[in-house]
Amino acid sequence: MHRTIRADQLLPGMYVHRVAGAWLDSPFWRRSFIADAEAVARIRASGVPELVIDVELGLVPAESASSPPADPACPRKDVTAPPASPPDPSLLTAPAPAALRAAGTASPATSFETEVRNARQLLESGRALVEAMFGEARLGRVVDTDVATPLIDALCDSVLRNPHALVSLARLKTADAYTYLHSMAVAGLMATLAGRLGLPEDAVHAAAKGGLLHDMGKAVTPAHVLNKAGSLTDEEQGVMRSHPEDGHRLLVESGMDHAAALDIVLHHHEKMDGSGYPHGLSGDGISQMARMAAVCDVYDAITSDRPYKRGWCPAESLKRMASWSGHFDPVIFQAFVKSVGIYPIGTLVRLQSQQLAVVIEQAPAALLKPRVRVFHCARRKARVLIRDLDLSFAGCDDHIVQSEAPCDWGLRDLEKLWLP
Structure with missing residues (x-):
């Protein structure tokens, strides 16, 4: 049972389910603990006005006679609450058991439309934070990665509420914001994939943290190489390939000692057949986290518009990635496809009825039958009345024949059809 209390009512041993206010105002990277x-002192010093506690997982606050009932529909009995007993001393330092952490951090599912609105605000706030970290690194200053922990927690919460909203929205990048939004997109994809693989909560956060920081080395990559429109020379290719080691060095010099995140930063360009860089690792010599990052990094990169090329459509990107023998861990890649969908949101598809549609929602139990928005007749080459069609519905006799390239149909703003 959840109850909202004032910050000055918090006591050691209570289970905090959620801190009120914006994620950036919270002094904690975990929502629940x-x-x-120490936590009580930090909460009171932070200026946070209220928080929500779970009275079934921690100590129950004493209630005064003037306190409102927990449920307005069920008036409180006219009794005097017993005085609060002092908390068990072991609760003052003991971390929450894993089962309690899992129970407390589950976010309620939201619709794609609702979560896109949340994700827009998150990406806007997060971009400024990531940009500031890159700026510090570019100036040779120590990078304080701890400031990113509230952002990492918010990214994880977003993909828990809806695994498609943030990563679909982050795919729409402008050239000047690419590096920063790419970092957040990869963090979101990593958290989604970690959840699909059934990894524990701390591993999900580690995956997101590594994803957010994976390209930190590009802060010191010369701009003329990073944004070059044409092909790179061998020398420029060598400069570009130094960014994993540059990022690892910058973070270690800044005092970061998170082993899993550092491994992602250093090895996200390794390939299963040993042809990757910087160390030419292969197979089981590459950690699970680095193998996950290799998939998430490439997917977001090739589906995004870059200074030197237009992004591929999501479904075509997955098809091409599947054909790159020796590049990705096949088990992890399969889990990734299940997490984003065979036809990810925003994919242009041709239906058996010769109508064009854009994917607007996944059907987790039927990856080949998403919900689509029909808007064009391919046979007559004319727009039709827009309508939504659930291909997984038992009575639907239409199905996807293939994905289509938007540019082949002169479509440059396809997102206007699927973004709320």
Whole structure:
């Protein structure tokens, strides 16, 4: 049972389910935790007005006679609450058990439309933070990665509520924002993939953290190489390939000691057949996290518009990635496809009825039958009345024949059809 209390009512041993206010205002990267003495002090010093506690997972606050009932529909009995007993001393330092952490951090599912609105605000706020970290690195200053922990937690929460909204929205990048939004997109994809693989909560956060920081080395890559429109020379290719080691060095010099995240930064360009860089690792010599990052990094890169090329459509990108023998871990790649969908949101498809549609929602139990928005007749080459069609519905007799390239149909703003 959840109850909202004032910050000055928080006591050690209470289970904090959620801190009120914007994620950036919270002094904690986790939304849910057992409060200890230090946490109580930080909450009270932060200016956070209220928080939500779970009275079934932690201590229950004493209620005064003037306190409102927890449920307005069920008036409180006219009794005097017993005085609060002092908390068990072991609760002051003991971390929450894994089961309690899992129970407390589950976010309620939201629709794609609702979560896109949340994701827009998150990406806008997060871009400024990521840009500031890159700026510090570019100036040779120490990078404080701890400031990113609230953002990482917010990214994880977003993909838990809806795994498609943030990563679909982040795919729409402008050239000047590419590096920063790419970092957040990869973090979101990593969290989504980690959840699909059934990894524990701390591993999901580690995956997201590594995804957010994976390209930190590009902060010191010369702009003329990073944004070059044409092919890179051998020398420029060598400069570009130094960014994993540059990022690893920058973060270690800044005092970061998160092993999993550092491994992602250093090895996200390794390939299963040993042809990757910087160390030419292969097979099991590449950690699971780095193998995950290799998939997420490439997918977001090739589906995004870059200074030197237009992005491929999501479904075509997955098809091409599947054909790159020796590049990706096949088990991880299969899990990734299941997490984003065979026809990811925003994919232009041709139906058996010769109508064009854009994918607007996934059907988790039927990856080949998403919900689509029909808007064009391919046979007559004319627009039709827009309508939504659930291909997984038992009575639907239409199905996807193939994905289509928007440029072949002169479509440059396809997102206007699927973005709320």
